[in-house]
Amino acid sequence: MIGYVCKYTPFHIMKTFGEEAVKIDPHVSGFDKAETLMHPNICTYAKAVLEECINSGIRNVVLVNCCDSIKRLYDVLKSSPDFNFVYLIDVPRKRNRASDLIMKNEIIKFINSMEKFTGKKFNEDKFIDIVNSRVPQKSSKRSDINIALMGSRVKDSTVKQIQDTGASVNFNFTCTGNFAKSTVLMKNEDFILSYASFLLNSFPCMRMVDNDDRIKILNENLGSIDGLIYHTTKFCDAYSFEYAKLRNSISVPMLKIETDYTEEGNGQMKTRIEAFIETIKSRNKQDEKSYNKKAEDDILVAGIDSGSTSTNVVIMNKNKEILSSSIVRTGARSQSGAEKAMKEALDKLDISRDKLFKIISTGYGRVSIPFADGEITEITCHGKAAYFLNNKVRTIIDIGGQDSKAIKLDDRGKVLDFAMNDKCAAGTGRFLEMMSRTLEVPLSEMGKKSLNWNEDINITSMCTVFAESEVVSLVAQNKEISDIIHGLHKSVATKTVSLVNRVGKEEYYMMTGGVAKNIGVVRCLEEKLGNKVFIPEEPQIVGAIGAALIALESI
Structure with a gap:
């Protein structure tokens, strides 16, 4: 078995020698082994490939010189006694006749290396048969929502997350995508040269000097695409430039996701992807009234928002009146928090759960609530x-x-765009909660206390750990607590406004979530936005209200 990572790899050669060619799709939970062999700031894909090879027992690897990180990966694998066959193919960065000749030479060198490694001779007839015997592509399953993928390599698990929403991935324009040309090799021609040209003229990656075909082919297929998900890899900026170019030039909705190839980020990725698909469905769906006029007068529904800190429930009648609500700590298990919050809301009305026509769940724990009838991001x-x-x-x-x-909403309340923070607690309620403990000031008092600030202190680090070190240092300097808290609130506002800028500032602003109860953060946000921010009567139950409204609309 020989593992490879790039579509420019001549994997048909490996098969000719009787070797199984396996495209490496990393499924790793961390980089414990890789970071002992590579620098922590090396591209996370390169580290994920190394980790996957070590964990899964892949000991033969063929790489392509696509970037410095892959070259570094080659150096690490080549120097390791645990790997048997490690080869680097020097693929040209241009697509012309001269490049074809260079690539032909690279393929011949690769064949010679394979002969030495396997002890077998290259069989020309078998190679031509393998290239020409193309397996018929399964037709992509069509759905109401057709998604295109673009950018850097995407994990199979991410593709599955998209498909699990009911959407189909009909175009995969990523490095390991399915958009490739075909060829037929003839024995009486320079078939190695033809094969070299075939490889080089597949859908071009960003490393190619002339990669205009990427956007050209995308535009040619826009009529069959409902949305575009653009993937970038952590510590790799090449594809971010193309995303910036596309963002304002194509007509279909776009979602940018960034991963580090670990499985731990799948939860946040699930929310982003599902919300994106829901946004597209909302745009495509005609406004419709779904109330049954013959329904009973006492129709009751519930929305339950299972968050990381609190679980909130709203019970609503058919007139969209909020009859009851509850806010409880989520605790160690989201299901337990949901059951407790639901019981509290039901007890206020002195009714049982079977009186509810429908329950819709939302929030990070939405998939862990067994008594919910549906889930929405x-x-x-x-x-x-x-x-x-x-x-x-x-x-x-x-x-x-x-x-x-x-x-960001349109004038009908439809979601136009959204942005979320990364896998970091910076600028969130958890950040303020930790600072509350460090300063020994109750979280509920931090907002009012910060309004009495005098010295304008800047907290330079948004990392929760580093910011805590800054706070400890400021305390040691005898800085006023109110000044320190004001500095923390400014840092939260700065982080938040950067998210707002990503979707585009547009008045009128509303703030939701538990942090909306912190008047200090609200004031700092208003100052940075240059506008007032509307705060609902109970900002923590807004998600649950939305879930209850969706429950009503579905009846």
């Missing part, structure tokens, strides 16, 4: 509720326990 729910509470709202700022979001 918090992006869609916040958009629905914000417009319901104040139809002037065009930008929602939601700061919860461990994540922050900026959501």
Whole structure:
């Protein structure tokens, strides 16, 4: 078995020698082994490939000189006694006749190396048969939502997450995608040269000098695409430039995702992808009234928002009146928090759960609530509720326990765009909670206390750990607590406004989530936005309100 990572790899050669050619798709939970062999700031894909090879027992690897990180990976693998066959192919960066000749020479050198490694001679007839015997491609399953993938390599698990939403990936324009040309080799021609040209003229990656075909082919297929998901890899900026170019030049909705190839980020990725697909479905769907006029007068529904810090429930009647609500700590298990919050809301009305026609869940724990009848992402729910509470709202700022979001709405309350924080607690409720403990000031008092600031202190680090070190240093300097808290609130506001800028500033602003109860953060946000921010009567239940509204609409 020989592993490879790049579509420019002549894997047909490996098969000719009787070797199984396996495209490496890393499924790793961390880089414990890789970071002992490579620098921590090396491209996470390169580290993930190394980790996968070590964990899965792949000991023969063929790489392509696509970037410095892959070259470094080659150096590490080549110097390791645990790997048997490690080869680097020097693929030209241009696509012309001279490049074909260079690539032909590279293929011949690779054949010679394979002969030495396997002890077998290269069989020309077998090679031509393998290249020409193309396996018929399975037709892509069509759905109401057709998605294109673009950017750097995407994990199979990410593709599955897209498909699990009911969408189909009909075009995969990524490095390991399915958009490739075909060829037929003839024995009476220079078939190695033809094969070299075939490899070089596949859908070009960003390393190619002339990669205009990428956007050209995308534009040619836009009529069959409902949305584009653009993937970038952590510590790799090449594809970010193309995303910036595309963002304002194509007509279909776009979602940018960034991964480090670890499985730990799948939770956040699931929320982003599901919210994006929900946004597309909302745009495609005609406005429709779904109430049954013959329904009973006492129709009751519930929305439940299972967050990292609190779980919130709203019970609503058919007139969209909020009859009951509850806010409880989520605790160690999201299901337990959900059951407790639901019981509290039901007890206020002195009714049982079977009186509810429908329950819709949202939030990070939405998939872990067995008594929910359906689940919707918090992006869609916040958009629905914000417009319901104040139809002037065009930008929602939601700061919860461990994540922050900026959501942009149109004049009908439909989600146009959204941005979420990365896998970091910076600028969230958890960040303020930790600082509260460090300063020994109750979280509920931090907002009012910060309003009495005198010295304008800047907290330069947004990392929770480093910021805590800064706070400890400021305390040692006898700085006033109110000044320090004001500096922390400014840093949260700065981080939040950067999310707002990503979706585009547009008045009127609403703030939701537990941090909206902190008047100090709200004031800092208003100062940076240059506008007032609307705060709902109970900002923590906005997601649950949206879930309840969606439950009503589905009856």
